[in-house]
Amino acid sequence: MRKTAFLFPGQGSQKVGMLEEFWQELSLQDQQSFEESFPGLSETIGSLDQVRIDAFAAPLVYTSAVLSAKALLEEGVTPDALAGFSLGEIPALWAAGMMEEEGNRRLAAVRTQAMVEAAQKSPGSMAAILGVPAAQVRDVLKQEQEVFAVNFNTPNQTVISGTPSKVREWSSYFKTQGGRVLPLPVQGAFHTPAMAEGSCAMARFLEDNPLKDPQLPLWANVTGRPYPKGAGKKELLLRQAQSPVQWVKTIESLFDQGVRTFIEVGYGNTLRNLTARILPAQPLTLLGVSDRQSAREAAAVWKGEVNNG
Numbered sequence: 001m002r003k004t005a006f007l008f009p010g011q012g013s014q015k016v017g018m019l020e021e022f023w024q025e026l027s028l029q030d031q032q033s034f035e036e037s038f039p040g041l042s043e044t045i046g047s048l049d050q051v052r053i054d055a056f057a058a059p060l061v062y063t064s065a066v067l068s069a070k071a072l073l074e075e076g077v078t079p080d081a082l083a084g085f086s087l088g089e090i091p092a093l094w095a096a097g098m099m100e101e102e103g104n105r106r107l108a109a110v111r112t113q114a115m116v117e118a119a120q121k122s123p124g125s126m127a128a129i130l131g132v133p134a135a136q137v138r139d140v141l142k143q144e145q146e147v148f149a150v151n152f153n154t155p156n157q158t159v160i161s162g163t164p165s166k167v168r169e170w171s172s173y174f175k176t177q178g179g180r181v182l183p184l185p186v187q188g189a190f191h192t193p194a195m196a197e198g199s200c201a202m203a204r205f206l207e208d209n210p211l212k213d214p215q216l217p218l219w220a221n222v223t224g225r226p227y228p229k230g231a232g233k234k235e236l237l238l239r240q241a242q243s244p245v246q247w248v249k250t251i252e253s254l255f256d257q258g259v260r261t262f263i264e265v266g267y268g269n270t271l272r273n274l275t276a277r278i279l280p281a282q283p284l285t286l287l288g289v290s291d292r293q294s295a296r297e298a299a300a301v302w303k304g305e306v307n308n309g
Contacts, residue, residue: 002305003080004261005254006072006095007271008065008088010245011057012184018267019045019060021291022067034063037105058087058112065091065266066101068289072265075299081226081259083219083250085271086151086191087111089240097215098233107205114201115188115241121197124189126150126161127171132179134158134248141170150191151245154277161189195242203238211237217257224249251278261285261305263298 023031023045035041038059045060065088084092090111094104128151129137137158138149147162147170160170171181188194213229220227222239224246251274254262262284264271272286285305287298 001258002260003258004077004263004302005081005083005259006069006079006092007262007264007275008069008082008084008092008095009061009264009266009268009271010084010086010088011061011186012270018290019064019067022064022071033102034105037109038063055112055116059108061087061266062091062108064290066094068265068295069095071292071295072263072289072298075295077263077299077302079216079263081217081219081254081257083254085247086221086245088266089221092218093211095216096218096227098211098213098218098227099209103209107202107209110201110205111198111241114198115190115195118195118197119188122189122194123164123187124162124192124194125164125167126159126184126186126190127167128153128157128159128182128184129171129174130157130180130182132156132158132174132177136177137174148192149244152248153274155248157277159184161192163189191242191244193242198241199238202241206234210234219250219254221245221250224253247274248278251275255279255282261287261302263302264288266290
């Protein structure tokens, strides 16, 4: 049987106005619920200046993902598996039934604030290295203490993260190896030990808001494998903020489990593009949902596949 996975994007997918249609559809009460966790969210939607800043971008990306997933569920689309890239793993926890929606929003807010504060204390930067094998990037940085290979996006696209000077230094090196470098619009060294304080803040929150067992399989960034039931869920999540994102392993594992339809829930097409590059020769259906129209279109394709076996 052909299986379906929802993919929740991370930061970097944001754009001015991306949430506008869904936001206008919400009741005043629902808007207030989101703004209790993310003050000023409604003003951020149309602000070019704010959408580039981590503290404002993360709530936009999170809210877009949740509302996109809800729209798809309302159309009758049911996933067999879930995965979220970096920040996207937080709304995926809600979709997996591991947290109630309100608690999940609050966790997203705690994570965002903790990451912003960590970045202010230890400013960092990130850059995507394209055209250099991931194993080569990982190996040459093994002995480094100020820059790390953190996002394994495709076999030939890896994100490095660390102090600004070290990221610049190694970016120059990888250019000499035939690579292209794309600096990322972030202010912190995410997914490195510099984010340890973020993990501590999340740990305190989860003491009073424990994770439930997943009702749907959710693939973890840290391992590229599903979250366990029982013990170990919290520890796995807490490692996420300061550990690499194993996205290649995640997509390959989902494929091995029978997933052939990947639906990106939230603005942008980054995860669909990465999936196509990870599994270039495979018969996949890659869809995206970021508003009502795209939800209806994706649902029509999905229902056609289900009806045709």
